[in-house]
Amino acid sequence: MVAPRDARRSPVDDAASVTVHDVAREAGVSQSAVSRAFTPGSSLVADKRERILAAAAKLGYRPNPLARSLIRGRSGIVGVGVANLANPFFVATLQLLSDRLDQNGLRLMLFPAQGEPSIQDVLHYRIDALVLLSVSxxxxxxxxxxxxxxxxxxxxxxxxxxxxxxxxxDNAHGARAVAAHLLGGGHRRLAFLSGSPDASTNIEREAGFTAYLAEQGLPPPLRECGHFAFDAAMAATRRLLLRPDRPDAIFCANDTMALAAITVARHEFGIDVGRDLSIVGYDDVPMAAWPSFALTTYSQPAAQMVDETVRLIHALRESPSNHEAVVCPGKLVVRGSSRPVA
Amino acid sequence: MVAPRDARRSPVDDAASVTVHDVAREAGVSQSAVSRAFTPGSSLVADKRERILAAAAKLGYRPNPLARSLIRGRSGIVGVGVANLANPFFVATLQLLSDRLDQNGLRLMLFPAQGEPSIQDVLHYRIDALVLLSVSxxxxxxxxxxxxxxxxxxxxxxxxxxxxxxxxxDNAHGARAVAAHLLGGGHRRLAFLSGSPDASTNIEREAGFTAYLAEQGLPPPLRECGHFAFDAAMAATRRLLLRPDRPDAIFCANDTMALAAITVARHEFGIDVGRDLSIVGYDDVPMAAWPSFALTTYSQPAAQMVDETVRLIHALRESPSNHEAVVCPGKLVVRGSSRPVA
Structure with missing residues (x-):
């Protein structure tokens, strides 16, 4: 579908009729100052910027994005795909990423949750780099x-x-730390509430948890799938707690599922969470610290992970084939939802 | 700062050396099909698209965004500023907006929380429209x-x-509905937990609440400010509950603050929320329905509000000066955090 051309001036009209030189002369500044006035993230004293924008508005000047893209070789746009904004960990990540990219003079183009961006979009907007948050x-x-x-x-x-x-x-280390904490609290009937089975995070967390139990001579944990989602995790928790061999500790592959597990155990089964049943999550979202939940969880360092992501964007723009796998360690945060280590 | 020009092919090189015509001939399709293959949101059967992209990759063709922008007169980019992603209502809105814009062939550029986008960004990326979520x-x-x-x-x-x-x-109607519900439950010592004092939503909610009380012959509510934020609302709730004339009902200007108020009342003061103290929020975020909170709240229709926003984007691109103020009515959702109407 080709939309009708609108009534605004096109960039070619502008470029043909009004140049940076014209605006610089009108505002009484250098051409470089005019360029900076239209470049996101550039510094310029406020009154000079105002004078330049006023001159540009008077003359009808608008910058030419293709010319800039040619000079810089880049659009400055980073495409970001997010699978699941229902998880506060990714909301926090998106907020941090938006701020850090802005500080680096880059812009964030958000792609919808249904899947990865199309190559058409990547090419059309000359996207500099793609960041996929939990998108396969x-x-x-x-x-x-x-x-x-x-x-x-x-x-x-x-x-x-x-x-x-x-x-x-560091999913393997995190899952092992959770297992050690639960065994230290005297638990022996353990369960793993899994996220999406094919997600690498889920696979690594389950493998680390199960491996630690095996090293201690224990069988694999009971297992139900909550697909990283609140409602599915409520249903999965009901299945676990209705078993004749009910577990006395549940490690949930993210905090959203752990909050659901606490809700079901407390409100539907009347269980004293933290004494008769330990529940541990993964991420350390803000709600985990709320007294209503007091969730023991393995904290993922979102700020550090975002910093590493932005560093990688710069590095890969210089050397696109130098791929890296960066692992950021977290730490166990013990709160009231799990029995203390004896 | 001008970054060094990178080693990738520039659009001018591409445009000079390889045209849509070349790609169409290589793939054995029409030029229109090639154009559709590179246009976000266009339909094309999958195998034809693959053939075209393979031909384009082989020849080194990349589309020219300026040419497209000239044909369409628009970038297809909608700039979105979000003040507060800590509020799940705006997270839900962002997710809905991202999906709806995508369905309309538009792309979402997210600006960071610190404030509104700069005019440099708006001009540089030729942004089609700006949507500000709770940004003044x-x-x-x-x-x-x-x-x-x-x-x-x-x-x-x-x-x-x-x-x-x-x-x-419809903030005035919503606040009046909350006031009527609380008076119907027998409350007479009412408090308003305000958000940011200069936000229009806060002003309208407080005015509607206070006006309804006045019409019933009651004085204005007690008042503390929680700035729409969880921690500030915890502190404000403590101040309210330590007063000698402690209120028996609190209307909070958003759900985030109401969840904080429930937490403080229950865990710090041992109050039976929903019997000895009614707490009502505004928005109906997903957590409001969790049994741990069971929050009575006035539901804002995010999906309808997003649909109206996307409709306005289209309308304003055709007629930029035809401004509209659209009001979307919500409804009171009664749960356990407030005393039932007698």
């Missing part, structure tokens, strides 16, 4: 982006493919 | 956008200025 990367998009020279960074996901870098928490 | 609009940006022909839509905020359209909930 298809081999199709990975190959298309490699051919187009657009780096991809997976956040909170690893990949088998060579075409992407990734920034993740 | 400065007269400076309003004027600059008017001169540049870029429409502004305020979401959940009104403005005195003539330069912007807005989409809001």
């Amino acid at each position: 990367l298809s081999s199709l998009l990975a190959g298309e982006c490699r051919r187009a020279g657009v780096p991809i960074i997976l956040y909170n996901r690893t990949t088998d493919q060579d075409d992407a870098s990734c920034v993740v928490g | 609009l400065s007269s400076l940006l309003a004027g600059e956008c008017r001169r540049a022909g870029v429409p502004i839509i305020l979401y959940n905020r009104t403005t005195d200025q003539d330069d912007a359209s807005c989409v809001v909930g």
Whole structure:
């Protein structure tokens, strides 16, 4: 569908009729100052900026994005795909990422939750880099982006493919720390409430948890799937707590599911959480600290993970093929939802 | 700062060396099909699209965004500013907006929380329209956008200025419904926990609440400020509950503050919320329905408000000066945090 051309001046009209030189003369400043006035993140004293924008408005000047893109070789746009904004960990990440990109003079283009961005969008907007927050990367998009020279960074996901870098928490260490904490509290009938079974985070957390139990001579945990979501986790918790061999401790693969597990245990089964049943999450979202939940959880360092992501964006723009896998360690935060270590 | 030009092919190189015609011939399709393959939101059967992208990759073709912008007269980018992603109502709104814009072939550029976008960004990326979620609009940006022909839509905020359209909930009706519900439950010592004092939503909610009380012959409510934030609302609730004339009902100007009020009343003061103290919020965020809170609240229709926002974007692109103020009615949702009406 081609929309009717609107009545505003087109960039070619502008470029043909009014130049940076004209605006600089009108405002009584250098051409470089005019350029800075239209460049996101550039410094310029406020009254000079106002004078330049007033002159530009008077003359009808608008900058030409293609010319800038040619000079800089880049659009300054980072595409971000987010699978699940229902998880506060990714909301916090998005907020941090938005701020950090802004501080670096970059702009964030948000793609909807249904899946990864299309290669059409990546090419059309000349996106500099793609960041996928818990979105699995298809081999199709990975190959298309490699051919187009657009780096991809997976956040909170690893990949088998060579075409992407990734920034993740230390899931194996985190899951082992949770297992040690629960065994130290005297628990022996353990359960794992899993997220989406094929997510790398889920696979690594379950493997680390199960491996630690095996090293201590214990069988694998009971297991139900909550798909990283509140409602599915409520249903999964009911199935676990209705078993004749009811577990006395549940490790949930994220905090959203742990909050659901506490809700079901307390309000539907009347269980004293933290004494008769320990529940532990993963992420340390803001709600975990609320007294209504007091959730023991393994804290993922979102700020550090975002800093590493932005560092990688810069590094990959210089050397697109130098892929990295960055692992950011977290720490166990013990609150009231789990029995203290004896 | 001018970044070094990178090693990738520039759009001018591409445009000079490889055209849509070349790609169409290589793939054995029409030029229109090639164009659709690179246009976000266009339909094309999958295998034809793959053939075209393979041909484009082989020849090194990349579309020219300026040419497209000239044909369409627009970038297809909608700038979105969000003040507060700690409030789940705006997270839900952002997710809905991202999906709806995508369905309309538009892209969402997210601006950081510290404030409104700069006019440099608006001009540099040729942004089609600006949507500000609970961000107050400065007269400076309003004027600059008017001169540049870029429409502004305020979401959940009104403005005195003539330069912007807005989409809001029916705050006056909502606040009156809450007041009627609390009086019907037998409460007479009422308090208002306010958000940011200068936000139009806060002003309208307080005015509607106070006006209804006056009509019933009651004095204005007690008042503390929680700035729409969880921690500030905890402190404000403590101040209210330590008063000798402690209120028996608190209307909070958003749900985040109401969840904080429930937490303080229950965990710090041992109060039976819903019997000895009624707490009512505003928004109906997902957590309001959790059994741990069971929050009575006035539900804002985020999906309808987002639909109206997208409709306004289209309308304003056709007629930039036809400003509208759209009011979307909500409804009271009664749960356990308030005493039932006798």
